[in-house]
Amino acid sequence: MKNSNNLFKDGDVVSIQKTGEMVTISKCQYVKHMKKYSYTVSEHPSTFYFEEELQKPQEI
Template sequence: MKKNLYNSGEEVSIKVSGESVVISKCQYVKNMKRYSYIVEEYPNTFFFEDELIKET
């Protein structure tokens, strides 16, 4: 299992919209072998690592 790219409380951007969001929860999805993230702004939606980008 690889390490997650983002941690809770970290500010990132959604690649498609460029919107700045804050990670609230991170979870490893075993059958997909990657992490999913829930952000504070959209608590009913999850994102995968490739849909997010670190803020600079």
């Protein structure tokens, strides 16, 4: 799904805020009843994350 409102797109490398682990977005999906996006990552395909649980890597 392509939409300019989502923070991340397929292939983006992000970190999981809770663990700091770097992961790659494999799928993005809008959850209509929650009115936010969920993301599946390549490293943990059976788990999904919401935007607030992920962050772009810090620039050095």
